Amino acid sequence: MLLLLAAVTAHAASAARTPTFSRDIAPILYSKCATCHHAGEVAPFPLTSYADAKKRAQLIATLVRRRIMPPWQPVAGYNRFEHERRLSAIEIAAIERWAAAGAPAGNLLHAPAPPVFDNGWKLGKPDLVVDLPEPFDIPGDGPDIYECFIVPMNLTQSKYIRAVEFRPSNRLIVHHALLFADSTHIKREPRYPCFGTLGLLPTLGIGGWAPGNGPIEMLEGAAVPIMAGSRLVAQVHYHPDGKPERDKWSVGFYFTDQAPVRRVVDVGLASRDIDIPAGDAHYVVKAHFTIPIAVDAVGIIPHAHFVCRQMHGWAILPNGRKQWLLNIPDWNFNWQDQYRYARPIRLPADTRIEMEFIYDNSAANPRNPNSPPKRVTWGPGIQDEMAGLHVQSIPVHMDELPELGRALWGAVMRSVGGEFYRPPR
Ligand code: HEC
Known part of the structure; x- marks a missing residue:
């Protein structure tokens, strides 16, 4: 309790003074940005020194406030994932106040050392x-x-x-x-x-x-x-x-050498029913699948191209409760992550998994590949669209796996359509 009080007081004190690079900002940039923002990495400039950060203080403040950087698509408050790249509200406020105060250095002698990155194998020598x-x-x-x-x-x-x-x-x-x-x-x-x-x-x-x-x-x-x-x-x-x-x-x-005792199954929802008129700013694509057995959802992988803007996935449990699985409010194809839940989500047998993707095929979508907008249909090309949501699931009882397999296979057969498969009457 005392410790907590001390932390709260220290925090209140830090809220009052102007943040400096050395004391407040460098620890954030070095731990949350420099992984991509260092020499030789994908980001266009390094953020590994005071000079790097000062030069772009305003732009940094704007992008972190709008949560464009660090890139992380799922919105807070729905699901917890491993390795979330998200700044806290306190970190964002510190960066904004620092930029507004003219990006003060503080005592650079006391700044943390810039992180060192080696591009060697992270887990040691591979087999x-x-x-x-x-x-x-x-x-x-x-x-x-x-x-x-x-x-x-x-x-x-x-x-x-x-x-x-x-x-x-x-x-x-x-x-x-x-x-x-x-x-x-x-x-x-x-x-x-x-x-x-x-x-x-x-x-x-x-x-x-x-x-x-x-x-x-x-x-x-x-x-x-x-x-x-x-x-x-x-x-x-x-x-x-x-x-x-x-x-x-x-x-x-x-x-x-350890043979697996459980298996991650891809419970994939998808729709090919996509035909978006040019200019349509709110085109909805839905799909659903009911799981016949209990599973633990361990991760989720969404897939769509550039016209898609919102990705929503949830489960309706047998008791009627809605359990969110993924909520991406502004999908950006350039940031493809495969999300793993911080804790598995138990989905009982007969849970209905639903997806709803919303596409913006208007000129107002900055990522629309067509200018002026054109009709967009399902397809694998850059100008086409897709809709897929893959719930990575582990059966709670592995001996029920075949039942899940049969249900998934049936869904695949129905989706490829009557030209290949006619269900028995
Ligand atoms: C996962 C990698 C990654 C992380 C982490 C990351 N960035 Fe970036 N950043 C990029 C890439 C790549 C770009 C180039 C633009 C793009 O592709 O979106 C970029 C661009 C930027 C830009 C320039 C945007 C423009 O319009 O010119 C700023 C400023 C920026 N990042 C700041 C930050 C800050 C501040 C953090 C940490 C709070 C951060 N980034 C974390 C990868 C990353």
Whole structure:
């Protein structure tokens, strides 16, 4: 109690005085911004010294107030996720007051040392490193590039994946990477442009990477089996930075001998029913799926392109209660994260999972790829739209997994439509 009082008093005192870089601002910038804002990283300038911060104090204050930086899409107050990149209201207020006071340095001798980043493997030496065989060239300008790469892994034995790290050789231009494995050996060129879909049906989703994120670590007891002979499939999003660049990425795999005792299942909601008139600022796409068994939702991955603005996902529990799963009020395709809940969300059998995505195909949407706006329909291309919400779920009783599998398969069959499948009468 005394400690709490002391903290509150100290806090009240700090609210009264003008924040300085050395005492108040550097700790925020170094812990919440410098991961992306340092030399060689994706952000356009470093924030690792007083000079860096002072030069842009006003812009920093504006962007943190509008919560554009640090980039983090889910709105506060709905779900708690791991590794949330969000400033507290106190941190934002400190930055605003500091900028308004002319960005005072304070005593720079007492400022914290700038963080040191090494781009080595975060989890130590991987058990297997898969390198892109040839460097990939990114021109200095032009549109963003979405490239799929298929790389042999030379796995002679099936393995259980415990963790994976994606490591670009050039971090200036990589905006995100999605990793999959394919064990079908259907012939495909080693790389090809791809945007909304991979152009093949992967046998395994491994996970995603975005700037500022660390390795993908599988949940306890849920190592992911990968078959001998699998090929790695990586979709990488490159953003040209004004000069020609090259990248030769690597993926590090960490294996374990521990066979999984549980499995993360992708409970995917999607709709192809998308036909948005030019100029329509509020076009709603919905989908739902009722889970036949109890699961723990451990994470969530949304997918849409540029015209989508709002992503809402929730569950209606059998008792009628609404449980939020994801609320993104201003979707930005450039920040693709795969969200993992801070604590799993229990969804009992017969929970109905619902999604509602809202699209803004008007000229007022700054991210609309068409100017003037054009009709937008479902499709995998940059000019098309998609709607997908993937609830990463672990069955509470693993022996009920087949029941979930059958229900999911039925939904897939209904979505591909009557041309392939007619339900028995
Ligand atoms: C996850 C990576 C990441 C983190 C963390 C991050 N930034 Fe950024 N920041 C970027 C990128 C990338 C850009 C370039 C614009 C874009 O792609 O959105 C950027 C751009 C900016 C800009 C310039 C925007 C413009 O209009 O020119 C400012 C200012 C900024 N960031 C401040 C911050 C501050 C302050 C923090 C911490 C509170 C922060 N950023 C945290 C990645 C990040």
